[in-house]
Amino acid sequence: MDQMFITLLPVEVCCGLCSQTPMKKTKALIGDAGAVFVNAFTVTPLCCPSRSSVLTGQYPHNHQVRNNSLAGSCSSARWQKGPEASAFPVHLSKQKYQTFFAGKYLNQYGRKEAGDVGHVPPGWDQWHALVGNSRYLNYTLSVNGVEEKHGDRYESDYLTDLIANRSLRFLEDRSPRRPFFLLLCPPAPHSPWTPAPKYQKQFADVKAPRGGSFDKPGKVRPQPEGPTTSTLDAARSTRRMWQTLLSLDDLVESLVNKLESIKELNNTYIFYTSDNGYHTGQFSLPIDKRQLYEFDIRVPLMVRGPGIKPQQTLQAPVLNIDLAPTILDISGTDLSSVDVDGQSFLSQMAPSLRNGTTRPFFLVEYNGEGHPTTDPACPTLGPGLSQCFPDCVCEDAFNNTYACVRTLDPQNDLQYCEFADSESFVEVYNLTSDPHQLENIVKQVDPAVLQSMNQRLIKLQSCQGDSCRDNK
Numbered sequence: 511m512d513q514m515f516i517t518l519l520p521v522e523v524c525c526g527l528c529s530q531t532p533m534k535k536t537k538a539l540i541g542d543a544g545a546v547f548v549n550a551f552t553v554t555p556l557c558c559p560s561r562s563s564v565l566t567g568q569y570p571h572n573h574q575v576r577n578n579s580l581a582g583s584c585s586s587a588r589w590q591k592g593p594e595a596s597a598f599p600v601h602l603s604k605q606k607y608q609t610f611f612a613g614k615y616l617n618q619y620g621r622k623e624a625g626d627v628g629h630v631p632p633g634w635d636q637w638h639a640l641v642g643n644s645r646y647l648n649y650t651l652s653v654n655g656v657e658e659k660h661g662d663r664y665e666s667d668y669l670t671d672l673i674a675n676r677s678l679r680f681l682e683d684r685s686p687r688r689p690f691f692l693l694l695c696p697p698a699p700h701s702p703w704t705p706a707p708k709y710q711k712q713f714a715d716v717k718a719p720r721g722g723s724f725d726k727p728g729k730v731r732p733q734p735e736g737p738t739t740s741t742l743d744a745a746r747s748t749r750r751m752w753q754t755l756l757s758l759d760d761l762v763e764s765l766v767n768k769l770e771s772i773k774e775l776n777n778t779y780i781f782y783t784s785d786n787g788y789h790t791g792q793f794s795l796p797i798d799k800r801q802l803y804e805f806d807i808r809v810p811l812m813v814r815g816p817g818i819k820p821q822q823t824l825q826a827p828v829l830n831i832d833l834a835p836t837i838l839d840i841s842g843t844d845l846s847s848v849d850v851d852g853q854s855f856l857s858q859m860a861p862s863l864r865n866g867t868t869r870p871f872f873l874v875e876y877n878g879e880g881h882p883t884t885d886p887a888c889p890t891l892g893p894g895l896s897q898c899f900p901d902c903v904c905e906d907a908f909n910n911t912y913a914c915v916r917t918l919d920p921q922n923d924l925q926y927c928e929f930a931d932s933e934s935f936v937e938v939y940n941l942t943s944d945p946h947q948l949e950n951i952v953k954q955v956d957p958a959v960l961q962s963m964n965q966r967l968i969k970l971q972s973c974q975g976d977s978c979r980d981n982k
Contacts, residue, residue: 512689532755544814567834567850599633613695644697705753779815817860826868878910
């Protein structure tokens, strides 16, 4: 029997949020009913390159989407003519899957320079894509290539609910003779954190996360004197994130109920994950992603479906580049015919269906963004910075370009990172003894070990396809 798929890809759900109060229904209906991957990672902690990796199963150095700008190839003509044309929905479509997309696609999608709203990526039968970045109200959609404007009426315009309602309609109207695949990308919990009216008073007593690296001195970014993160602001953003997640939790419940009513629940794989993590005050960085640390590169991942036993907690690392090959593997696609860097993790969650191996290490890479001139609001900081807050704490910079080898197996829990800057700065962390990455131990590590890590990193930075899966 053909397998059905629903993949939920909300925006920047950090693992601290996904394990907390808002997602009770999702945890019960997906996580408790299947497998929870406690070591799931993005290979790049930023929306557009990460989503491009999900769609292609490739590291950024292969799909060439470097950041959220058109110049960084986000939804660019080069992306559309190349990686997008062979993304995994194309392969599903060739197998006669009925495909449905709704929500945020790529940050630059729908711009005139990126093909306008008339551009519908290949492989999709139903297309309801947000133009630009995350919004909850007052946004524009491309509906099968036609512009559709929305206002600020909650009942008709709230994007998370609209995605839910249209996906339910798709399931109702589908042909029962063909399998289906839905990719749902609601804006929650991305800023501007606009909760549904019914949830605006929830979590009134929530506090910003404490402990670990919260409000510790910054590592690389220039820092002003005195406190750099307002605890009140961090608490407010956390509260509003949680509030937006309640509507996402409702969406998951409505989908599971619908699948049950049409008698497809036991034949459907449901994936829940995100594109990157998030920080709210760690290392005194106010609110963003882009950093190499665990809070930005870890993502939630829960899967339920045929052959997956409930109540599983799986430890082996899984990457966002593994989603495409896993879905294609389940669909019956010959993976040797697909150009991916990731590997199927079906064998981990359903060993009765597939044999396979796990990886002990992987690559995380990011290209920092900066402005060529000095920000007038922060004249003492000089050029090369971006994403600067009013107190001149900057979230990104040209010298925030890095590549890391993350090693995670029963014997080792390490991270080795090299920065592409004038200092050739290196950071090394032993996460077994230092899970919050407070101490860079590069000067304490045997030089021979550092050289070995450097050689492994060089190999990964140029890997493609099979060589990315070489665990030697």
